[in-house]
Amino acid sequence: MPEDTAVEVRDARKVYGQGAGAVTALDGVSLGIRKSEFFTLLGPSGCGKTTLLKLIAGFESPTTGQILLHGSDITFDPPNLRPVNTVFQSYALFPHLSVADNIGFGLKMQGRPKSEISETVTRMLALVRLDAMADRKPGQLSGGQQQRVALARALAPSPKVLLLDEPLSALDLQLRKEMQIELKRLQIETGITFVFVTHDQEEALTMSDRIGVMQSGHLLQVGDPRTIYTRPANRFVASFIGESNFLTGTVDGNVFTLDAGPRMEVGQTDGAPATGKVTAAIRPEQIRITSATLGDGIPATVTQTVYFGTDTHCRVALADGTEITVRLQSPASGDVGLHPGSEVTLKFEPGALILLPKAA
Amino acid sequence: MADRSFDIARLPGFATIAVTIFVLLYLPIAMLVIFSFNAGDNVAIWEGFSLRWYPEAWANEAVKQATWRSLQIATCAAIIATTVATMAALGTTRRRQTRGQSFVYLMINQPLMVPEIVTAVALLIFFSSIKVATGYQGLGYLILAHAAFCIPFAYLPIRARLEGMDLSLETASADLYATRWQTFRHVTLPLVMPGAIAGLMLAFVTSLDDVVITLFVKSAGQDTLPTYMLAQIRRSVSAEVNAISTLLLLLTVVLLTAFFLLTRKRT
Numbered sequence: 141m142p143e144d145t146a147v148e149v150r151d152a153r154k155v156y157g158q159g160a161g162a163v164t165a166l167d168g169v170s171l172g173i174r175k176s177e178f179f180t181l182l183g184p185s186g187c188g189k190t191t192l193l194k195l196i197a198g199f200e201s202p203t204t205g206q207i208l209l210h211g212s213d214i215t216f217d218p219p220n221l222r223p224v225n226t227v228f229q230s231y232a233l234f235p236h237l238s239v240a241d242n243i244g245f246g247l248k249m250q251g252r253p254k255s256e257i258s259e260t261v262t263r264m265l266a267l268v269r270l271d272a273m274a275d276r277k278p279g280q281l282s283g284g285q286q287q288r289v290a291l292a293r294a295l296a297p298s299p300k301v302l303l304l305d306e307p308l309s310a311l312d313l314q315l316r317k318e319m320q321i322e323l324k325r326l327q328i329e330t331g332i333t334f335v336f337v338t339h340d341q342e343e344a345l346t347m348s349d350r351i352g353v354m355q356s357g358h359l360l361q362v363g364d365p366r367t368i369y370t371r372p373a374n375r376f377v378a379s380f381i382g383e384s385n386f387l388t389g390t391v392d393g394n395v396f397t398l399d400a401g402p403r404m405e406v407g408q409t410d411g412a413p414a415t416g417k418v419t420a421a422i423r424p425e426q427i428r429i430t431s432a433t434l435g436d437g438i439p440a441t442v443t444q445t446v447y448f449g450t451d452t453h454c455r456v457a458l459a460d461g462t463e464i465t466v467r468l469q470s471p472a473s474g475d476v477g478l479h480p481g482s483e484v485t486l487k488f489e490p491g492a493l494i495l496l497p498k499a500a
Numbered sequence: 501m502a503d504r505s506f507d508i509a510r511l512p513g514f515a516t517i518a519v520t521i522f523v524l525l526y527l528p529i530a531m532l533v534i535f536s537f538n539a540g541d542n543v544a545i546w547e548g549f550s551l552r553w554y555p556e557a558w559a560n561e562a563v564k565q566a567t568w569r570s571l572q573i574a575t576c577a578a579i580i581a582t583t584v585a586t587m588a589a590l591g592t593t594r595r596r597q598t599r600g601q602s603f604v605y606l607m608i609n610q611p612l613m614v615p616e617i618v619t620a621v622a623l624l625i626f627f628s629s630i631k632v633a634t635g636y637q638g639l640g641y642l643i644l645a646h647a648a649f650c651i652p653f654a655y656l657p658i659r660a661r662l663e664g665m666d667l668s669l670e671t672a673s674a675d676l677y678a679t680r681w682q683t684f685r686h687v688t689l690p691l692v693m694p695g696a697i698a699g700l701m702l703a704f705v706t707s708l709d710d711v712v713i714t715l716f717v718k719s720a721g722q723d724t725l726p727t728y729m730l731a732q733i734r735r736s737v738s739a740e741v742n743a744i745s746t747l748l749l750l751l752t753v754v755l756l757t758a759f760f761l762l763t764r765k766r767t
């Protein structure tokens with residue numbers, strides 16, 4: 141195992157229940173999370189994100205597989221013996237304790253001296269900018285403030301890893317944006333490994349050092365946001381993160397022939413078969429559109445344009461009927477000059493076309 | 501309530517009915533309190549203000565003993581009932597809901613639904629066989645009987661307190677390095693405490709004024725305050741009973757006010 145791995149999950153399976161009602165929440169997940177990175181688990185609801193966090197926190201133990209923390213096996217250690225803390229989706233602040241006592245709870249349970257506790261609490265309050273709220277009860281705080289207390293409480297004992305289960309989902313959009321920036325700042329300032337769970341792809345892309353994309357108990361792809369976005373490993377990743385158009389065709393070496401007719405060069409073919417039928421993905425913003433019907437490119441007919449302010453989305457149909465979306469920057473006049481029925485030609489860089497592996 | 505489109509208090513005749521019932525409820529009690537300060541012997545004719553019945557009642561050895569016995573039974577029964585009810589409430593509210601939950605509620609609240617006389621007879625038969633077997637004649641039977649029917653009264657406020665409280669609080673505590681015992685001591689117990697105290701007081705008041713079950717279960721010479729008063733009133737209505745009742749009323753009002761303050765939702 142590499143030196144810089146904070147958490148290693150080895151072939152973890154988790155089955156809830158038994159017999160006919162059994163649910164396989166994790167189906168053989170292996171994962172390495174590096175020290176001091178902001179790692180995000182991204183996937184639709186029910187794909188097993190929370191379950192994976194629970195295995196790392198110790199609230200559940202895996203049916204089979206292992207969990208390692210900084211190199212030592214913690215698979216069956218109870219939560220209170222793991223130097224890992226959690227920010228709960230519901231915050232789970234202790235309603236009978238003041239903000240300061242909530243933040244100091246972990247240190248108190250560890251039996252740290254009083255002076256150290258109060259010093260750390262003061263530091264944490266400053267870190268999350270709640271100095272004035274130390275004596276309030278959680279019930280007297282706003283949602284955003286409670287969220288900060290939950291963060292400070294989990295950070296106070298300086299855990300090796302901080303787990304955050306959709307911590308921002310209860311906040312309104314404005315506050316969510318603020319907290320995203322705040323979280324990223326805290327992660328950089330403290331240097332603690334963050335494992336962040338979300339089903340919001342935009343949140344994942346903007347905050348993470350690396351993202352792990354999950355679907356129904358499987359980890360599909362791990363990579364930095366750029367890789368995940370520009371080189372999705374399969375059709376699910378391509379459509380879950382950002383928008384994608386899917387084109388079918390045949391590949392032969394680095395030449396891709398669309399079922400709709402035109403052929404073109406492709407940049408990368410990793411993971412995809414060298415010959416035969418494949419699906420290719422292309423992002424709506426990577427396609428250029430010209431009203432000329434001459435020269436090379438893919439001929440198409442506009443079916444609909446939708447104005448989104450900065451962008452205009454243009455639906456076009458290819459010769460074989462395949463509909464794809466093209467995202468254009470709206471010009472100053474606001475009118476892209478395309479109307480249903482307009483004959484156009486689509487063009488894009490060879491590298492923009494992503495050939496997907498067969499299985500997808 | 502913000503929605504004023506339907507207000508039951510505005511139904512025609514409602515105010516009249518409400519006032520009548522209020523008078524019916526509180527007038528006799530007011531009479532009782534007033535006549536406990538009557539100077540004369542007669543409970544129906546007012547002969548002037550006096551506090552004589554209070555020291556007179558207290559001078560009566562039988563009253564003193566019955567009071568002491570009642571307090572002993574109510575204290576022990578309330579503590580037992582609250583302990584059991586707290587454990588039951590923790591078991592039914594501090595974990596994921598399971599099937600059979602409503603059956604458990606039904607079992608715990610059974611004494612509220614079974615006619616008291618049935619419980620009384622059942623306990624009488626049950627305890628008399630134990631009495632024969634062991635020869636023990638003490639207050640233990642009354643304490644156990646009272647504890648049994650006080651459990652639902654203690655259970656309800658505790659459950660109300662715990663219900664709707666985030667189930668992940670204990671998980672969060674374990675996550676923050678607390679052992680099981682520390683979690684109980686620093687999280688669960690402080691959370692349940694106001695409910696438990698409220699339950700304790702409700703159970704205490706319930707035990708204090710029980711007549712039916714006490715009459716069936718008690719051995720000779722084990723009169724509690726209510727059964728003593730019942731016996732007195734059968735003979736002749738005495739102003740002494742008024743005085744005792746007034747004091748009991750005072751105690752109940754104090755306890756119920758405290759109960760109200762404890763269970764009131766903080767805003």
Ligand SMILES: Nc1ncnc2c1ncn2[C@@H]1O[C@H](COP(=O)(O)OP(=O)(O)O)[C@@H](O)[C@H]1O
Pocket residue numbers: 156157163164165183184185186187188189190191192
């Ligand atoms: N305690 C449990 N008992 C039974 N099934 C569970 C339990 N927890 C989660 N599941 C199931 O496991 C799957 C994954 O759940 P979860 O890890 O919570 O997903 P996510 O957090 O990605 O939404 C879901 O199908 C869910 O219904």
Ligand SMILES: [Mg+2]
Pocket residue numbers: 186189190191
């Ligand atoms: Mg979840």
